[in-house]
Amino acid sequence: xxxxxxxxxxxxxxxxxxxxxxxxxxxxxxxxxxxxxxxxxxxxxxxxxxxxxxxxxxxxxxxxxxxxxxxxxxxxxxxxxxxxxxxxxxxxxxxxxxxxxxxxxxxxxxxxxxxxxxxxxxxxxxxxxxxxxxxxxxxxxxxxxxxxxxxxxxxxxxxxxxxxxxxxxxxxxxxxxxxxxxxxxxxxxxxxxxxxxxxxxxxxxxxxxxxxxxxxxxxxxxxxxxxxxxxxxxxxxxxxxxxxxxxxxxxxxxxxxxxxxxxxxxxxxxxxxxxxxxxxxxxxxxxxxxxxxxxxxxxxxxxxxxxxxxxxxxxxxxxxxxxxxxxxxxxxxxxxxxxxxxxxxxxxxxxxxxxxxxxxxxxxxxxxxxxxxxxxxxxxxxxxxxxxxxxxxxxxxxxxxxxxxxxxxxxxxxxxxxxxxxxxxxxxxxxxxxxxxxxxx
Numbered sequence: 001x002x003x004x005x006x007x008x009x010x011x012x013x014x015x016x017x018x019x020x021x022x023x024x025x026x027x028x029x030x031x032x033x034x035x036x037x038x039x040x041x042x043x044x045x046x047x048x049x050x051x052x053x054x055x056x057x058x059x060x061x062x063x064x065x066x067x068x069x070x071x072x073x074x075x076x077x078x079x080x081x082x083x084x085x086x087x088x089x090x091x092x093x094x095x096x097x098x099x100x101x102x103x104x105x106x107x108x109x110x111x112x113x114x115x116x117x118x119x120x121x122x123x124x125x126x127x128x129x130x131x132x133x134x135x136x137x138x139x140x141x142x143x144x145x146x147x148x149x150x151x152x153x154x155x156x157x158x159x160x161x162x163x164x165x166x167x168x169x170x171x172x173x174x175x176x177x178x179x180x181x182x183x184x185x186x187x188x189x190x191x192x193x194x195x196x197x198x199x200x201x202x203x204x205x206x207x208x209x210x211x212x213x214x215x216x217x218x219x220x221x222x223x224x225x226x227x228x229x230x231x232x233x234x235x236x237x238x239x240x241x242x243x244x245x246x247x248x249x250x251x252x253x254x255x256x257x258x259x260x261x262x263x264x265x266x267x268x269x270x271x272x273x274x275x276x277x278x279x280x281x282x283x284x285x286x287x288x289x290x291x292x293x294x295x296x297x298x299x300x301x302x303x304x305x306x307x308x309x310x311x312x313x314x315x316x317x318x319x320x321x322x323x324x325x326x327x328x329x330x331x332x333x334x335x336x337x338x339x340x341x342x343x344x345x346x347x348x349x350x351x352x353x354x355x356x357x358x359x360x361x362x363x364x365x366x367x368x369x370x371x372x373x374x375x376x377x378x379x380x381x382x383x384x385x386x387x388x389x390x391x392x393x394x395x396x397x398x399x400x401x402x403x404x405x406x407x408x409x410x411x412x413x414x415x416x417x418x419x420x421x422x423x424x425x426x427x428x429x430x431x432x433x434x435x436x437x438x439x440x441x
Contacts, residue, residue: 026148029055030155042163042170043078049156053136056148060137063156064093066104066130067174068187068209070388071095073104073132076160080173103133105385107429109150117141122149126157128201128428129192130384150431175210182213182241189245190216194384196428198418199291200226203384204409205391207352214240214282215350215405216248220255224292227255230348230409231284232303234324239280247272247282247325261286261299262333265325269301272326281326285348292416294340299333301325304354307366308338309345314370342415345373352406373410382429383412 029052036048046063053061063076073093074080088094095101103110103121107130112119118139124131134153138145164170179187186206194203204217214233219226229251233243247268254267265286272282285306287298298306298317302324308315319336323329340346347370354366372390381389387410412427425432 025056026151029053030151033155033159037159037162040163042076042160042167045156045159045163046076046078049152053152057145058136058138058148058152060135061152062135063124063132063160064100064135065124065132065160065170065174066095067176069176069207069391070130071392072176073100074173076170076173078169080169082172100133100135104130105382105388105429107382107425107431109146109431120146120149122153123429123431124153124157124160125428125430126161127192127194128196128384128424128430129194130429131157131160153431177210179210180213180238182238183210185241185245186216189248191219194428195219196424197221197291198421198424199414199416200289201383201412201414201424201427202226202228202409203387204407205387206405206407207391208405213237213405214244215352215407216244217348217407217409218248218251219409219411220252222255224290226289226291226411228287228289228346228348228409228411229284230303230350230407231282231325232350232352232405232407233282234280236405243272243276243280243282243326246275247284251286261288261297262335265299265301265322265333269325269328273328276326278326278328281324283324287346287348289340289346289411289413291413294342294344294413294416296338296340296346297335299335301333302327304349304351307347307349307370308340309347309370309373310341310343312374314366315344340413342413344413346411346413347373348409348411350405350407353408380426383410383427385429 032052033048040048049061049063064073065076066073071094072088073095075091093100095104099110099112100121102108103123107123107125110121111117112121118137120136120138120141122134122136124133134156136149138149193205196202202219206215206217213236216231218229231244231247233240233247250268250271251264254264259267272280283303284301285298285303287296287306289296298319300319300321302321305319306317308317317336317338320334322331322333353369354364372393373386387408422432
């Protein structure tokens, strides 16, 4: 415990009277935003943010959030217009070809231009899940001010995520088109599109973002085991969405009750069969990855098998398939096992990725899919950005129209020792927050 004269600072925290004024103001700014968040909505965040940021010389702060397809950045406002409008609104910014977009894509803090260091674009990242960017006016920003910007963006990201589930404004803001009911259910059910630890990075995407009916993905951690899953329900209607939701919820329920992969598959099969009497089914892959050893266990239920991108090649994970879940055939499931190598990228995907055909009838194919990932891996892009570009390439190949849902989940294993924190941040596209000891003095 500190003595009255402040000489005992064994806990590493300086009393407020010994902190420089700038550090005290920065701490007060962040604390005030946290306090205000307890009794406020997402729509009130811009007002609180502008008021508090001005205390440390950040004279203008605007929150821009990315849309579902990660093509546009739109400012957070209290009453955004309903989804469905055509064209780019005047206040929106494209991700491709802009400084704001580059900050989002690469996770970099960037000045508005090489000659303008008074205005900045700062990525908004929740963990490793990309939300958008902050636009900040900070005249003559020094190193300490840039750290303030990064820290403020980190707090704003947490506040956006904590409030968005109860905000219809957020949903309207990030949608560019009307969404069908089945897709509404699925987006509410699935986890964040990106998550990372020192040992494993997971990133997933799903298209068409507003009309997907039968695809869902899932992941969760249980100690050193990462649970991964992908499902593709029969059909392209609301019933397909209900089937996929039921399968995913049944898998989670069984897993959380301690079921292994085989018993989880049996539970999903039983519940879908009981609900639809064999008239509906879902294909899928269930997998467990031990992040300490790289041991992968999985089973395929009428679904395309997983694949591993290793170096500049592909390893096909062959496994004797079993029938889709919900067929009610009672055939035993085949559990397979493989050891991954550090740097392997495990792919789970639906056939909407590989079997979709261009207007000329040419199939996209697994080879084109994997080749794209390998080429962009050599570009050292963040993993979420690689998948974003894959989906954009896939949509362009099919001239923007997909005949089936296309979902991909990529899990990159870094090895038993994992990566240094900075390496993980680089893979995820997360801006670094420098150690500010010495900047405040």
